[in-house]
Amino acid sequence: MRSEAAFEAWRRRTIVPVSAAALLFLAAYAWPILDPALDRHWEDLCALVLWGSWALFACDYLTRFWLAPRRVAFVRRHLFDLAIVAVPFLRPLVLLQLASVLNIMNRRVSISMRGNVARYAAAASLLVVFCAALAVLDAERGAPEATITTFTDALWWSATTVTTVGYGDMYPVTAMGRLVAIGLFIAGIALLGVVTGTLASWFVERIDASQETAAATQAQVDALTIEVRALRAELRGDVPGTEPERSPPM
């Protein structure tokens, strides 16, 4: 039962339902925040969907834990997943579930090429900006001195923050809003790092490639040199009696 094959099979088979649950989760999280005058009935439904998707994530985690060939390694490699499942289900902390969505994107895309890294970073940035706007709006809306009161404002604040521009025309004033902001700061630094790192590695690669070519040429010259030397040695060695012009080897 605890085999690599069973683990992989489960992972592959659950990609679609878990992705769907993550999308439902996002929708159910966003709706009551975007429409504060939402009917009580619908609000309850959203809460239900949140609980349901959480339960699904938890089941998925526990099954994967059960099937994992090396459980300690599994836990260490999937700390985000653990946080999603273990965190008490308070309203604003639900945002941590966002990690599961990113995780699922991660699962679907193999990050082995630079193009994929860039595309993943762009998609993750958009998702993070959108969710941070939701969370900060949820946290700030009720505060007396809040500057972020509409979703448009929240999106604008989120964009100015993740790029580390920080005009200061809007900023969170509640503790929860500030926690969201700090998460966004970290995402912003990571974003900068990914953009710069990708470009830097691209430049380095281009230069390395041209150096590789040069090195290859040099190697061929070396090979030729060796050949010529061998030929000379042969010529010298073949006629042992005469001993002609034994010029010193280079």
Place this chain on the structure above:
Amino acid sequence: MRSEAAFEAWRRRTIVPVSAAALLFLAAYAWPILDPALDRHWEDLCALVLWGSWALFACDYLTRFWLAPRRVAFVRRHLFDLAIVAVPFLRPLVLLQLASVLNIMNRRVSISMRGNVARYAAAASLLVVFCAALAVLDAERGAPEATITTFTDALWWSATTVTTVGYGDMYPVTAMGRLVAIGLFIAGIALLGVVTGTLASWFVERIDASQETAAATQAQVDALTIEVRALRAELRGDVPGTEPERSPPM
């Protein structure tokens, strides 16, 4: 007709007229914004030039699409061009045409050397800062609580934003102005990435170069070693009886 040669020939032959159209486009976009008291007559002329250059870009895109050997690859590689042509021709979205100017710069300069990358990044930054200032001024000028009301202010705001400094003495308040700002944020992060990436690759190259030298020396030592071994083998095997002038090589 759909050959690589025909495609390249078209591309080469259209560089001059398309560049001219892009410059005309920029001028016709900038003029009514910089001079709000412009005569109605001239304003109409500018609109005509904008429409004309858009038509020219569209024709160029369609012809290149027609001539492209692999059309799907062409569309995927020229999404910016597609955006320019497909976008509804509303006033502030016209800025997307800016992409075509950058594109043309890109077409003229082969980005194969770091010096070119740096020069292209500098020119593109200046152009982006200038156009963002125009667009934000166009969007903000009429807004009741606007802080950006003159072109000097707009340029200053643009410079503080693209470098991610973001003082917050000026910031857009309209939705369109904020969209322009978000475009500028992205340009700013890209600029940071290019500067850092160029410098990093330069440092890496310098260090690699010195390591290359070391490696080359080592290679020569190896070559010498092989020579010496060969000589020893020769001396041992070739002339077993006489043993002549066994002078050390090198």
Place this chain on the structure above:
Amino acid sequence: MRSEAAFEAWRRRTIVPVSAAALLFLAAYAWPILDPALDRHWEDLCALVLWGSWALFACDYLTRFWLAPRRVAFVRRHLFDLAIVAVPFLRPLVLLQLASVLNIMNRRVSISMRGNVARYAAAASLLVVFCAALAVLDAERGAPEATITTFTDALWWSATTVTTVGYGDMYPVTAMGRLVAIGLFIAGIALLGVVTGTLASWFVERIDASQETAAATQAQVDALTIEVRALRAELRGDVPGTEPERSPPM
């Protein structure tokens, strides 16, 4: 006495007591700032602990200086330690002692793997943000126009600053607070550099790794070529009659 072995032995034996002193130091520095209504009695105790840990750091430095095989190199490599010991023991400058804590972390963790660099940078950032918040609160609290008056505010300011977001809703107004802020700016740039550098080197390595594989393959082809050549040479040269005691070269 002045041997590498004695120096290393001292270093290893003092890690635990010096770490403990650094922790005590941090606690004794933080307490009176976090609780301004602290009893006089306890405040004196904290001052005593600060003095005590300073004395311990000084003793440790002097002993290491004494044992160092090359004293000039030791002083040049441990300028931070020197600053800790030499700086006059004024209240806010005590923060420089923070360097000793970072130093001790540095001593415990060998920064030879990227994972370690990342973990060290994360821990150092948290520590720097925490201590800068303490120091700025200590400096600003009494100022007439101060915007940073509670520890929560100070932490928030510290986080916005180290990530170079800089909203400007809070900023230091005293000279000492600004000095702390400048230290934090430098830490922020270093943090950005470490994050970007780590990611860039990771990307470069991934690409290099794939190039290495290609190079290895090429090397094997080269080896094969050499073999084939050798075989040809053998077939051509090697059929004399006798072939005597050809002892292996090398």
Place this chain on the structure above:
Amino acid sequence: MRSEAAFEAWRRRTIVPVSAAALLFLAAYAWPILDPALDRHWEDLCALVLWGSWALFACDYLTRFWLAPRRVAFVRRHLFDLAIVAVPFLRPLVLLQLASVLNIMNRRVSISMRGNVARYAAAASLLVVFCAALAVLDAERGAPEATITTFTDALWWSATTVTTVGYGDMYPVTAMGRLVAIGLFIAGIALLGVVTGTLASWFVERIDASQETAAATQAQVDALTIEVRALRAELRGDVPGTEPERSPPM
């Protein structure tokens, strides 16, 4: 006369006087700004020193131009020097002379090692921050809505700007002050790039170094393999009559 040797000799001989002139220049620029109530007499002296050092820079440039083996290459490589000499000698533009000081630092230090790059970047940053503070103070002091009115404020603004933090508690309002600020933005991006690039190249080098070691080991193994094969071939060749189990070489 126009030889590489004469050019180098001049360059070497003028390092000390040109450095001294640059220091004098800085002092004469800073003094009237730092002490606005300066006596008329001293102010005239400062202006004289500024003119004098400018004349000296101009003479140095013209002589180097005269001695340069390839004059076009010289002009293209020393555009900063040209700007210093050619710019009309207006009050705030005098800051461009700063380039000459940086240039002289550059001339003294060979930037061939990463340690030197870091030290040069640190020194240049300090100098740029100091001079930008002077220039912005000079430009802003008289403006009606200025927020930067003392040298301490100017230094603080300069530090928040070069690190791209940009609180927005202070910002230039005059055109000249904003030009200085834009120069500082560019310096800030360059600083970020140098810090990140240095760290990234350091990380890459560490990883490359460990890969180099691995490659070297592999190379030695390869060499050994070749030796062993040669030995086998020899042994085979030694006993030509019997021909035992000639298994194909790898």
